[in-house]
Amino acid sequence: MKRQEETLMGWNIIWLFFKLFGLPITFPWLVYHFYNIMQQRRKITALRSKVVMITGASSGLGEALAHTFYRCGCRIILVARREEELERVKNDLINTHQTVPITHPPIVLPLDLTDINNMKDEVSKAIMVHGRIDILINNAGISFRGEVINTNVDVDIKIMLTNYFSQVALSKIVLPFMMEQQSGHIVGISSVQGRIAIPFRSAYAASKHALQAWYDTTRAELFDKNIKFTIVNPGYIKTSLSLNALTGNGKIYGLMDKATENGYQPGYVAECVLKSVLKQEKEVTIAPFTSKAAIVIRTLFPSLFFWIMQKRARKLAKNK
Structure with missing residues (x-):
């Protein structure tokens, strides 16, 4: 039903375009539009059997990303702390996408990404199952709600460790594999708050600003290594991010913000991330x-x- 509605809306847009600009403008636009569709389908076909590692894959956007890339025939490595939830996602992928050609059973990698000093061996072993790593999607993260003056420094450190240092550490583990195979793509899920800082989000915004700077610098330094870097800045997404956010004293916030409740569906954002990978965009803002x-x-x-x-x-x- 939803696909039919989208198709109908698409034809309505084309008809409106025709009425406004006439055939001389509409026809070239249609040709270009369908050319882009064919190009996207060709690129999706090229994704088949690519090895994609997704962090924070046990729920929310990470789970939606797993479905989106698995549906394209990718070999998925699911990373998160909760092994039971990862197994659930794995089973959902297998049962939901049985008709997808060239599918491979997802690999489950239970891992605490904040344990930076002890994750290299586990990540390397997971990558060696397929012998390569084509796309890393750094999605895992934690949010924050609190006043600067009343926030313990330990909370600032924990947010930065989860949202920034763990992404950097994992990327540095993966990069040598990509450099050896002379190809790869690293995607960082940042936030609009990586571009602008808003009140009562100091630790979160700071971690995302740092992430933005790291991706910009690394992209420039490795421009000749055939490794792509994409930073994604979503607005509010309807996930449990605000429920699990930390407060100034380190406790769980436990509330669903109105803005989060009215945010984008995770599936929509996952599709936007897929398109950004296909287009090899350097930065995309979904807001x-x-x-x-x-x-x-x-x-x-x-x-x-x-x-x-x-x-x-x-x-x-x-x-x-």
């Missing part, structure tokens, strides 16, 4: 107009952005 406008304002009119954030902080503080 509403207001979030994208805020990024532009922060870049071009920083004083205005600071004033807006001050107003927002005051309003949020009053509503607590």
